[in-house]
């Protein structure tokens with residue numbers, strides 16, 4: 001979606017209506033601590049990076065878990081995020097949170113591809129932990145992006161990636177309306193595509209599926225402004241309700257309720273937003 005302000009509104013509403021961040025936090029505090037305990041073994045200073053951090057809610061969860069596991073460690077943190085409004089929100093959260101003195105934040109208002117160029121010109125250091133959370137969809141070539149960022153890892157480093165699964169409602173919707181809905185700057189890839197790539201390259205990783213749901217009930221109330229924003233987010237099309245041909249809109253709404261995509265529970269339509277959490281090892 002080109003309109004950054006509307007995208008942000010849609011995304012904030014999506015977060016309110018979905019269990020997305022709760023599912024991520026469950027994983028970060030349940031499974032990720034063992035990984036965080038092992039990165040950069042013996043080091044007192046760690047290099048960490050967030051690619052497509054958004055407003056940084058999840059980054060701050062990861063950092064707080066890292067601090068619990070490694071209280072004596074200081075952190076150099078690279079934030080790579082092209083949306084200045086998101087960066088601003090992230091900076092506000094950092095300024096309101098006490099006890100973050102152990103972290104030095106570096107703000108990079110750029111895309112992953114721009115940051116790659118910037119990095120190649122300016123840095124040679126190795127990273128201990130890099131995350132790409134719900135962002136690989138926006139890369140022109142996700143395989144090249146993963147390959148570059150994985151190459152930055154130090155020997156005990158990890159690349160943490162979160163993506164929707166190939167069985168999620170989003171993936172089914174994209175497949176079903178492949179030719180009718182242009183996905184804008186989102187490439188519509190899923191964790192299945194990433195796993196196929198990682199396997200083909202012989203790269204080692206662990207993958208954990210985490211269930212998540214997105215309450216899209218409001219999409220079915222004609223003229224509901226919040227429903228329209230949610231529909232934009234589901235389709236990744238700006239103002240889908242008013243720009244899509246009536247037949248396409250009706251077909252999309254019908255399919256969104258289909259068991260391929262959603263479950264209906266107590267009058268709510270819950271869209272399948274299951275995610276895979278992948279922890280990729282450093283190159284051998």
Ligand SMILES: C[S@@+](CC[C@H](N)C(=O)[O-])C[C@H]1O[C@@H](n2cnc3c(N)ncnc32)[C@H](O)[C@@H]1O
Nearest residue numbers: 052053054081082083086111112133134135138
């Ligand atoms: C779905 S949001 C996820 C934000 C955050 N990681 C989270 O899970 O809450 C995707 C983020 O990726 C950013 N983004 C979009 N294209 C990007 C690119 N080419 N490189 C880096 N980040 C990008 C967007 O601005 C947005 O903040």
